[in-house]
Amino acid sequence: MNLLQISKQSIMKRRHLKYVVCACVLVYIYNFFGVSDYLYAKSFDNDFDYPLNVDIKSIVNDVLAGKKVAVTPINYYPYRFLTNSGKCSTTDNLDLFIVVKSAMDHFGHRDAIRKTYGRENVPGRTVKTLFFLGIDSEPKSDLQKEIDREMAKYKDIIQMDFIDSYFNNTVKTMMSFRWLFEHCAAADYYLFTDDDMYISVNNLLAYIHDREATRIPNAKRLPHETTTIGPKDYLFTGYVFKSAPQRFKSSKWRVSFEEYPWDKWPAYITAGAYVVSNKAMKDMYVASLFVKHFRFDDIYLGIVAKKIGITPRHCPDFHFYKKPFSSEGYLNVIASHGYGNHEELLRVWNEMNDFVSS
Ligand SMILES: *[C@@H]1O[C@H](CO)[C@@H](O)[C@H](O)[C@H]1NC(C)=O
Numbered sequence: 001m002n003l004l005q006i007s008k009q010s011i012m013k014r015r016h017l018k019y020v021v022c023a024c025v026l027v028y029i030y031n032f033f034g035v036s037d038y039l040y041a042k043s044f045d046n047d048f049d050y051p052l053n054v055d056i057k058s059i060v061n062d063v064l065a066g067k068k069v070a071v072t073p074i075n076y077y078p079y080r081f082l083t084n085s086g087k088c089s090t091t092d093n094l095d096l097f098i099v100v101k102s103a104m105d106h107f108g109h110r111d112a113i114r115k116t117y118g119r120e121n122v123p124g125r126t127v128k129t130l131f132f133l134g135i136d137s138e139p140k141s142d143l144q145k146e147i148d149r150e151m152a153k154y155k156d157i158i159q160m161d162f163i164d165s166y167f168n169n170t171v172k173t174m175m176s177f178r179w180l181f182e183h184c185a186a187a188d189y190y191l192f193t194d195d196d197m198y199i200s201v202n203n204l205l206a207y208i209h210d211r212e213a214t215r216i217p218n219a220k221r222l223p224h225e226t227t228t229i230g231p232k233d234y235l236f237t238g239y240v241f242k243s244a245p246q247r248f249k250s251s252k253w254r255v256s257f258e259e260y261p262w263d264k265w266p267a268y269i270t271a272g273a274y275v276v277s278n279k280a281m282k283d284m285y286v287a288s289l290f291v292k293h294f295r296f297d298d299i300y301l302g303i304v305a306k307k308i309g310i311t312p313r314h315c316p317d318f319h320f321y322k323k324p325f326s327s328e329g330y331l332n333v334i335a336s337h338g339y340g341n342h343e344e345l346l347r348v349w350n351e352m353n354d355f356v357s358s
Contacts, residue, residue, distance in 0.1 A: 040257070041245075044264035048306075051292045056307045060286045073289035077171050081179060082135070082159040083151055087128050088184035095122075096205065097187035098129040099176050102195040104136065104143055104164050107150065109195040112342035114154065116349035117199040127201060128187075131157045132176045134164025169271070173297040177285040188231035190281050193273045196340040198348060202356070203317065203334045204275065211235070231278040236305055238274030238335070240314035241298075242267050260294070268302025269312045270320045273335035283308055327355040 029035070042048075054071060062069045088097065098118060102110055110131055118129035136144055151157045160175045162168055173192070180190060189208055193199055212229050229235075244264050245255040276284065284301065287308045294300040305312060315334065322338025323329065325348050330336075339345040 035247075041263035042261045044262040044266070048262055048266070050262075050303055050307070052290050054290070056287050056290050057309060059290055060283050060308055063286050064282060071290060075174075075289055075291060075293055077162070077175055077178075079160050079162045079171065079175055081175075082161055083157060084183070085130055085155050085158060087130060087156065088187075091186055093126070094128055094184075094187035095125040095189070096127045096201065096208075097180070097184055097190050098127065098199075098201075099180070099190060099192045100129060100131045100195055101169075101172055101176065101192065102131045102133055104133055104147060106195050107146065108342045109345075110150070112345045113195060114156075116345060117201050122201055122205065125205060129156065131195075132172060132179070133157060133159050134162050134168060134172060135159060137163055167295050170293060170295055170297040170300050173271075173301070174285075174288055177281065177288065180281055181285045185282065186278070188278055189235070189275055190278075191273065191275050192271075193335065194271065196337070197273050198333070198336040198339045198345055199273065200330075200334055200352065203332060207315065207317065207334060208235075208275075233277060234280045234283070234310045235275065235277035235313065236269065236280050236284075236301075236310050237313040237315045237318075238269035239272070239318040239320040240267055240312045241265070241270055241320075265299055266302040266306040267312050268298050268305075271296075271298040272320065272337050273318055274301075280305075280310060284310070327351060331356075 052071065052074060059069050059071055088094070100110070100113060100118065113129070113131075120127050120129055133147065138144075147157065147159070151159070158176075158179055160172070162171050162175070164172070176192070180187075191199070191201075191204060214229075242265070245260055245262075246253040248254055284304050287304050288300075291300075291304050291307055294303060302312065317332050317334040319333060319336040323333060323336045330348070330352050339348070
């Protein structure tokens with residue numbers, strides 16, 4: 001073997017190695033990014049047939065009209081309400097009812113909310129606030145005892161008997177809808193919020209009022225909207241997202257093909273804060289009994305809304321990304337994410353309250 005042959009051979013080997021490495025990288029990328037899931041995903045625009053694939057809108061109308069329906073519900077969560085509160089009845093008319101989805105150990109958050117946007121004294125309006133919680137795996141835990149004391153003191157907690165964990169979020173949301181439907185069905189509007197949000201009830205009521213006062217011109221109207229706008233029409237508003245499922249194998253948010261085979265999500269409102277009108281609350285709750293469970297609550301509501309023809313309406317005064325605070329900057333803010341620190345919520349809310357009334 002001469003020198004030339006040896007170097008030729010090693011070049012060949014190296015080339016060979018290169019191909020192997022390339023192939024490995026490609027296979028890795030293919031798997032890591034879930035490429036096949038992207039390639040074979042069904043078209044959302046053409047083939048969206050999330051179960052039940054029936055005319056849910058007409059089922060909802062029949063159920064609400066007290067008629068018998070031939071289709072059996074597929075999605076009734078088998079949980080109970082462990083507490084109740086005298087705060088709401090099905091006949092008292094409220095302007096706004098606030099549902100705060102709260103984590104069990106967030107005592108400080110709830111206290112801050114009671115002192116700020118949950119304090120229920122809005123001049124000329126009736127606003128009520130309740131906190132919705134699940135339970136611990138251990139029945140008489142110290143945490144539960146503390147919640148019992150909190151409940152006895154404030155009577156503003158609805159506790160439900162499922163484990164309060166992240167992937168029971170949809171259960172929490174839809175059980176809250178059930179509570180509203182069964183116990184508090186006469187509010188004009190409902191705000192759903194997490195306990196780490198900044199909320200301005202005044203700005204929210206002003207937004208609703210302005211909406212009701214303006215007749216939306218034909219060109220700007222969403223397909224389901226009429227010229228008269230109020231609690232008996234559909235409103236489902238907040239920060240609207242239009243995006244696609246995550247297929248990365250390593251992602252916490254990965255959604256498998258089996259779970260959701262379409263290439264896009266329906267338009268959905270990011271959980272955190274959103275508002276539904278009375279009619280939207282009722283129709284979405286009844287519809288949800290006929291729409292297969294999905295573990296992300298905001299996407300689930302997007303699916304339910306799509307099934308009955310409600311188009312989520314984007315409102316730029318709901319901030320999905322925390323809006324940096326300044327009094328002027330917050331003048332029109334209805335909701336902002338990023339208030340996991342409840343001291344900050346107290347400070348910002350009080351500062352805005354003083355700023356607006358000065
Ligand atoms: C949701 O709650 C149910 C009922 O308590 C429980 O059995 C289940 O493990 C919980 N799911 C998750 C994902 O935590």
